[in-house]
Amino acid sequence: IQMTQSPLILSASVGDRVTITCRASQNVNKWLAWYQQKPGKVPNVLISEASILKSGVPSRFSGSGSGTEFTLTISSLQPDDFATYYCQQHNSYPITFGQGTRLEIK
C-alpha cells in the first residue's frame, strides 16, 4: 500500500492552524498512525488508529479520517512543533510510511 502525503513542505508561523493530508492507495480502515521526527532524533508516535492521541501528546494535535484519506491537524503551532511528520499504515503487510511532511517556520 502506497502512502502519499501532502504537502511535502509546509511553511507556517507560530499560532497558525495547519493540516497535513495522507492518502492511501488502498483501504487501510482506521489503522493509521502519525509520527513526529525532529532532526537527529528518533520518531515519536503522536496518534494511533487515525484519531487516538497518545498519552502526553498536546491536545493541539488531532487526527481524523478512515479508509484512504486521513489528516493531521495542529490547531495552534508552537515553536516545538516544527519537525517532519510521517503517516504510517499498519492495515496490511508490508507496513508503509508516507514520504514525510517537513513543517518549517515561515
Added chain:
Amino acid sequence: EVQLLESGGGLVQPGGSLRLSCAASGFTFSNYAMSWVRQAPGKGLEWVSGLTGSGDRTYYADSVRGRFTISRDNSKNTLYLQMNSLRAEDTAVYYCAKDMTSGGNFITRSDYWGQGIVATVSS
C-alpha cells in the same frame, strides 16, 4: 525504563553482509512484536521488517525480501537483522523499534526506538 540498543553496523562492500543486533530491556520482550525501520541519509522512514512476539511470523518490505532475515532470541531479549547481498541503496540508519501493542501477535506502530545504527554499503 525501555531501552533498545543496536549494534553491528559498519562499512561493507556491495554484495557483502552485516548482522544487526538490538538488545532490549525494561519490558517483557516476548510480549511484543518488533520491527526494523531504516532511514537513508536525508530521506524518510522506511519500514524494513517485523516479526511477532514469538517470532513465528515474519514480514518484509519488498525492497529487502529474499536478502534480509529478521529473527529474535527471547531468552536473550535480542532482535536481529541478517542483511545479505547488500546494495548501495541499503545505506541508512537502522532503527530497532518496539510495538505499542502488547500480545505480540500483530505489528502495528512503534512507541520506543533505539538510537539507530549506521550501515554503509560502498566500495
